[in-house]
Amino acid sequence: MRCELCDDTGWKPVETNGVRTVTRCDCRRDVLGQQRLADANIPKRYQHCTIDNFTVYNESLEKAAAKARAIADAFPVVSKGLFLEGQPGVGKTHLAVAVLRQVIQNTGARGLFYDTRDLLRIIRSTYDPSIRTTELEILRPVMSADLLVLDDLGAEKTSEWVEETMNLIVNTRYNEKRLTMFTSNYPDIPDDTEPNSLIFRIGHRMRSRLHEMCEFEALDGADYRELPVNGGVEELVTLWKMRKKGTLPSPGRSGRQARAQLREPVRDDRADLKWPGGRAGS
Numbered sequence: 001m002r003c004e005l006c007d008d009t010g011w012k013p014v015e016t017n018g019v020r021t022v023t024r025c026d027c028r029r030d031v032l033g034q035q036r037l038a039d040a041n042i043p044k045r046y047q048h049c050t051i052d053n054f055t056v057y058n059e060s061l062e063k064a065a066a067k068a069r070a071i072a073d074a075f076p077v078v079s080k081g082l083f084l085e086g087q088p089g090v091g092k093t094h095l096a097v098a099v100l101r102q103v104i105q106n107t108g109a110r111g112l113f114y115d116t117r118d119l120l121r122i123i124r125s126t127y128d129p130s131i132r133t134t135e136l137e138i139l140r141p142v143m144s145a146d147l148l149v150l151d152d153l154g155a156e157k158t159s160e161w162v163e164e165t166m167n168l169i170v171n172t173r174y175n176e177k178r179l180t181m182f183t184s185n186y187p188d189i190p191d192d193t194e195p196n197s198l199i200f201r202i203g204h205r206m207r208s209r210l211h212e213m214c215e216f217e218a219l220d221g222a223d224y225r226e227l228p229v230n231g232g233v234e235e236l237v238t239l240w241k242m243r244k245k246g247t248l249p250s251p252g253r254s255g256r257q258a259r260a261q262l263r264e265p266v267r268d269d270r271a272d273l274k275w276p277g278g279r280a281g282s
């Protein structure tokens with residue numbers, strides 16, 4: 001179908017102060033947005049995520065969704081990114097991807113998604129100390145993306161190399177004032193001797209950078225992956241309360257068991273995460 005605004009030239013006429021000129025047409029911005037979306041490395045599982053289809057059923061989720069919306073609406077005039085923390089399945093990746101998708105679609109910005117462990121694995125596998133070019137090929141877009149989502153921060157095994165690489169990425173983006181969003185299972189509690197605290201996982205330097213770069217939002221809620229297919233807000237609230245009390249139901253004979261088998265296996269390294277006031281893991 002021909003574009004009514006520009007007749008497919010990509011430029012539409014505009015009049016400012018009586019002067020007629022042309023400007024980039026909306027249709028091209030849409031095309032660019034679609035292209036950039038395809039290049040953003042968003043996993044299939046999360047390609048449906050929007051802020052509107054994120055169910056909110058308590059204050060912490062409302063607050064996080066509101067922050068996410070504010071960033072998505074105001075981009076690129078945003079000074080701080082978001083750090084979403086919380087237990088498995090509360091919707092951290094969903095919200096982060098929702099912002100990323102909206103920003104790319106609306107502005108055509110270069111956005112990029114990476115699971116932190118995947119990113120480090122890729123960098124490590126391409127690392128060649130004699131040339132370093134392949135490493136840079138991966139790193140350059142990560143450092144220069146207009147909006148970067150680093151998913152599951154802290155899940156990687158730490159080492160000097162990991163710390164150095166993560167510091168390089170975060171520091172470069174920090175210096176260039178580029179927007180970054182993070183998700184993590186590790187609570188931002190001040191105890192650096194607690195192996196399951198964020199500070200223990202990523203170190204003091206990185207944590208202090210992150211606090212300057214991001215607003216921290218703790219999401220408290222149910223594991224959405226436990227929700228029955230036709231479940232709604234009521235079931236979510238029930239699951240959330242059970243999680244808080246540490247009384248998650250044992251799988252019944254219903255569809256729950258079958259669904260549990262269909263779900264991805266729970267990652268071992270999260271099984272004993274400690275959350276203030278909450279039960280461990282899911």
Ligand SMILES: Nc1ncnc2c1ncn2[C@@H]1O[C@H](COP(=O)(O)OP(=O)(O)OP(=O)(O)O)[C@@H](O)[C@H]1O
Pocket residue numbers: 045049053054055056086087088089090091092093094095152183184185224225
């Ligand atoms: N509040 C919500 N509303 C709608 N869908 C949700 C909500 N929370 C989670 N989901 C869906 O549930 C699934 C799991 O959510 P998600 O992956 O975002 O959780 P997470 O907090 O990132 O968990 P993890 O710590 O395991 O990475 C996704 O398919 C997501 O779209």
Ligand SMILES: [Mg+2]
Pocket residue numbers: 092093094151152183
């Ligand atoms: Mg996640």
Ligand SMILES: [Zn+2]
Pocket residue numbers: 003004005006007008009010011012025026027028
């Ligand atoms: Zn057009």
